[in-house]
Amino acid sequence: MTTAIPTPEPGPEDISRALAEIEHHLLEPTSPYPPPADPDDPEEAGQTKRVRRLRAEVAEARALAALQTDNTPLLLDTPRVRRRRKKAHEAARLHRLGRDPEMRAWQAARMRRLLTTALMVALALALAWSTAGVQHFAAEGAPAWSPGWIFAWLVEPFMSIALLGIVGARAYLGTQGQPLDNPKLIRIEYLFLGLTLGMNAWPYLPWTDDDFTISRLVLHTLGPIVAVAIVTALPIILAAFARLDPTRETPADRGLTGLTYSANTGDRVRLISPEVAALIERAQVLIAAGTLPAAPSAYRIQRALRCGMDDARAVRDALAQEAA
Template structure:
């Protein structure tokens, strides 16, 4: 495994050579990357990656300290070096007042003692006015223990403020839940969800209706064919009797469903009577062969077959009855949601 080409070479490089590229990664991510990330990007071992990460953390800490000092220096008001509240030197003594009648007396001369000059002491910072900010110097480098203590202190401060991992996770979940609730309460989204639910319910109701009509198709063919021979013209045409009734019934239900979707419900008695007559005719033709046929089990088996051939058309009748009713309710709900949004 070879290291990526940095500074024009593919050989393993020291930490100093990897620092510029690592600084670019810090600028890209906005934080110091993890050790595994440095190992993956530079293809280096764990010790070198840890050392590189420590160097980056030290530089980050120095930048934070330097930025704090700069901000503190910018916020302090500037002080005029020559604006003193009091004079620098001592106050001059007033001149003695000598009356004219007093004779002049010569002053007594005292020997002058030469002052002892102390050797200058080297100062770390130049002496200036108390309000003058001290010049900024390079921040001290942090060793491994200091960096570890800094990270531990930051983790302790976050823990004392309640910023634990679980708190951060639940905070993110709460923010996500607020966004989802706001979107789900949007009228357009609610209308679309109702439309999809109406389509699913309609598909299930149509499946029940078509299965019931397919079941009745066999007995209706037996009723229409009578004693005709198999595969004769009468026997073949008898298979078209049930589809003829079913196609008209299905067409009426489809038309009512489409009109209901646009707010034009059809509840005329004529349409209802036609639907009921088609279903009743299909049910009667489905039961007649069962009543005329003899069963080995006697009248009990015959009664069970009659009940079965009545329940299946009853299922078709129930599906045809509730399809348009439920579609009308869905249409009213969607219209109320959209009309409320338009009114706002």
């Protein structure tokens, strides 16, 4: 059995001595340089402050030289490079998406709807512009707010509503790929437009207006003329959209067109697109079957192949060169 030896408690002198040592240590000035070398130590002989400072500078220079040869920081993207790469990647994806047939079909449908809406609004505004001129013609000088003056305001609206109904039906069917080109409907359209134009222009013609001016005549016939132009152009535009094939490659998609060599052209090279080449093969089949003559015209080729006139001319020229 062991007994613990009691530790003597520190007295007031011990506590005072410890506090004095702590205070001396805290108040002792510190130097940024290493302590002076001991002259009695052979390893520290000559290690002056200047030598130790120069030794530290050399060590620092060697460390910096080793770090500067490391190109790892140069491989990291700066925020500006990162933003630019992100934009370039997004542009490449949008370009690929723009060549997708489904995206092209959506863009074509969106553009067709936008153009149809814009033209129909313009047509409605043009007919509304001519309402005042038709009312002036139909009122025939009736007093304001008289029955004849009031009913004269109804002449243009009921013609415009009927015309818009016909044009709207043709526009809708055109967007569905089934253009409505019935000659009777076309004659009805031009009948309404002719009546509107005649009633707007008649009071301001030279033999009916003592104060005739070209500007007044043009101003009052502007609405009907715009309406005629829209009614004429809208079916053509919608028919072009109906023939649009979103799966067909454009020259931008194909890059350079394929090179086709002819046996009798020597060193000459003709650039023929795949679409025209397919049309040439179809034309050759029709010529062999007797449906087309040996040297068909571009019009005959267009009617037989149901293609554009430019493609028909290209097919005609290719067939002529092969026959030569």
